[in-house]
Structures are given as C-alpha cells and as structure tokens.
Amino acid sequence: MDDKTIHNNLINSSLKDGEPAAYKIIFDKYYKDLFSFINFYTNDNNKTEDIIQETFVRLWDKRDSIKQDISVIGFLYKVSYNIFVDNYRKEKREKSSLDLFAYDRLVSLIDEDEFEKNRRITKVRNAINDLPKRCKEVFEMSKFGGYKYSEISEKLNISIKTVEAQMGKAFSIIRNKIK
C-alpha cells in the first residue's frame, strides 16, 4: 500500500466519523483540482463555484456510504460532473460523446505526477505568451476573463467571426506547441 492510499484511508475514515477537520483537509486538498476540472466544462468561475459547493454538500451528506478504499477525488469528479450535466447541458447532450470523452481523459490526468504537470504548465504558459498579439488578447479575454464572444467582439471592435477564428487559431497553436 503506498503513502497516498494510507493517507486517503485515514481521511476517509475520519470523514465517515463526521470529523470536520477531515472535511476541511479534503476541501483544501482538492478544491483546485476540482476547480480546473469543472471549469474545463463551464469556462465560468461563478458556475464552477456553485457546482463545487453542491459537490461538497453532497460529499458531506454521503460520507457514511464512502468506502474506505475509493479515492475521494474520484467521487468528487463524478458527482460534480453529474451536477454540471444536469444543470448546464440540455437533455439530449447528457450522454454526449464530447463530454464523456473529455471526462475519461481528465480522470486519467489526476494521476499524472506533479513534475510532469508543472513542466506542461510552463509549456502552456510559454505557448500562450508566444501567441500573435491579437490572438493572445482574444484568448485571454475568453479563457481568463470569462468574456463571451459577443462581449469580446464589442470591446475589441472586431466581428464575432474574427473572435471565433482567433480562438480556434489560439487552441490550435498551443496544441502544436505542447504535444
């Protein structure tokens, strides 16, 4: 049994006992991971925060039924994903291959080691920095500022078509640089 599993078991059993400290540890430990995971789908900080609130309420309510050996983050991902789909996707999209495929990939990325993750973060940051000026501006407004395409179009005085094209280009450039 590795350290990680021992640690998880300890926290899981404390959580079961209704120990608030264990709950807080879990919140501290997984908040950022969960935020990145859900914001991947929403691209909206407020929606993401709401979903995370719901998820943690559910973790507290379900703490009795959490098994010793399961990963808490796995539970959190599953529940938050369900909340997202239920509230922000239309019915026919529920089982969308796009969402599910991304889900599988994101879950597999939980296990990626810190060093590899940091290396990739540096690469992504460099790639964003190196984007052509207008492209970078549009990309940052959308991904970091949370602006809608229509708002970007208005603020920068460019057409929505241009915003769309710049965004497509930005993702494509970054993809080519980090793969």
Place this chain on the structure above:
Amino acid sequence: MNERIEILIAKYFVNQIADNEFEELKEWLKQGDNKYIYKEYIDVNYMVEVSKEKMYSIEEYKKLETLLYSQKKKNARLKSIFRYAAIIIGVSVITYAIFNRNKSDVCVKISPIQNEGITLKLGDGAIKQIDGIKDEKIVNEKGNVLGFKVGREIIYNKSINDNNTARLKNTIHIPYGKSFKLTLNDGTQVHLNSGSTLTYPQFFSDNSKREVFLVGEAYFAVAKDSKRPFIVKSKNIDIAVLGTQFNVSAYPDDNKNTVVLVEGSLEIQSIDNTHNKVLLKPHQKAELDIKSGRDIEISDVSVSKYILWKEGEMYFYNEAFHDILIKLERHFNVEIINNNDKLDNIKFTARFKDESIIDILNSFKAHTSFSYKVNDSFIHIK
C-alpha cells in the same frame, strides 16, 4: 487541420457553441483518428485551466460551512440534491473505471536489466549521462548553452552565437525500457522510443538541408520550412519532408522498416535501390521488407495505433507472438526466451497501458496455453 473544426472545438471549450454546431462536432469525433486529435485539445484546455493558479479562498469554505451547519438551508439544499440521484446511474460505466484502478499486487518480482542510461554525445565527443530527474543545462565544450534538459526532454536553443560549432553533431541514445523527447533547434519535435539512437547537428544551418540519422523508432513532428527540407536517414531508407508528422520504425533487429504518416506528405527512398521511391499520403503506411528487398509497399492504416507508444501504450494488431516478444523486451528492458516454437506464429491483437510485463504475459497466457518462469531479468516461456 480543418479550420472549421478548430473553431468549433474552441467554441465548445468556452461554452459558446450552438446546438447544430455541437452535433457537427460530435459527428466529427466519430470519424477516423479524430478522437486522438480531440484528446490533444482536451489536454490543452485542461492545462490552460490548471495554469490559472486559482487558489481557493477562505470565503469559499466559510460559505460551505454555513450551508452545512444551518439546518434550514441544508434541507433546502437536500431537495435539489435528490434531483441528481438519477443521473448517477448514467455514468456508472465511468465509475467502474475509476474505482477499479487499484490493481491486485503481483507476487512475481522482475527486475529490468541494469544497463547504461540515456546518453548524449556532444560535438567534441564528450559523452554525457542524462538520466535522472535533475533538470540541467546542456553546455558544449566552449561553454555555450546548447539547450536544457527538463524531465524526459531536451529542448535546444533556437540560436547560438558561435557558428563554428553549429555543424558539429550530437547523438542521443535511449536504452531499452526508456523513452525520451527532443525539441531540435528548428522547433522539430522528436519522440524517441526505447532502444533508439538519433544523430543530428547541434544547430541546423540556415541554408542547407536538415539531416538526421535514426536507428530504432521515432515520431517526428517536423517544423515547416520550405527552404530547408528535413531528411530522416536510416540504414535502409531515406525520408524527405518539408513539414509534417510521421512515425518511423527502423530497428536493426526487425525484418521490416515502417513509416506511418499522420499529416503532410513524405517521399521515401530505399537506400539499396534508388528507383524504389514512393510518395506517402496522410493515413498511409509504407513498409520495406529488408530481407526480400522487394518494392516499398503502401497501405491505408489507422495511424493512431502506430503512435500510441508516445503515450506509453502498447498496441499489437494481428501481430505474431514472436514479434510481440521483441517489442516487450524493448519496452520493459527484459530478455524473453521462448522455448515453445508453436507460439511464434500465433497472431494477437491487444492493447496495454500501465500493465506490468507479468500482467501482459498472463493475459496472453489466458488465451493460449504456456507457462513461464521469471529469473531476474530473464523470462523463460515453455
């Protein structure tokens, strides 16, 4: 790649996609190797999210605490939670994948052959060990910084002050059981598979061909430069490109050399017979049977399975057990001795990721009948 699809993926990621566009993207995902491309986009969007450094605020936790401990609100909350209960069933398949990750411990212990690590030979002939987790500068004999080693990758600097050393060549060797990545100074990316060696100039000069020499297997994503064609030379074939992505497998102990093209176009020429020249289109495979010396054969393939090794996966499609064993030896750095000749020509289709060599042998065993014994780094099959 299709510009329309790029636009749609971006719209999907920032939640700006219309229903009809969503359907269009779903259709696209079903075709060919698009899942592979989509996966790379997923990684990008996720890494952008991760790179945001959003820290949780104390306020967030306080809000949650208030919510939990105030009974009134909790009940109101609970109602909304029950709405979600039904959906859980819908994703039960996924759950299975998450919660069954812990593999049962295998009691057989196997140790990889202890041999040399990854080595880099610099222009002056000095040999550097570049194993280990340490990140470091790669410096030549004159003290010029050629590039950086970060994790399992070397990234060469784009420019150098000293033109005299530019022509000198570096050679990287990857032993069995390891893989490595290079970003050459023109921006070309090379993933090297285990048991491979690549020789390349420290810096490509401005006005001549970009030439590298490969023994083994590598995936190339060549930086576009129409003035300087990129040429991959190997013992039996030369591959000339302008800017493209492809996989080359040219191991000395394999009977066949293969080249698989992902994007762009390629010209492949057999060394022995200069008339034996072919043009390869995306999603095609060129295969040269070294022993027979026949013409290069071209066939249409699904490229992703030829490049899964980049992600640490092993994929065998209708492959003879004999050939599979060779690949397992390279991947795990072990020696497998097969005393059961009947197995050699049995063909298998299989895909593995993260499994140990023991897990893999057991799954082959389950489909045929053989036994094996493990002795340090040696595996005897009977």
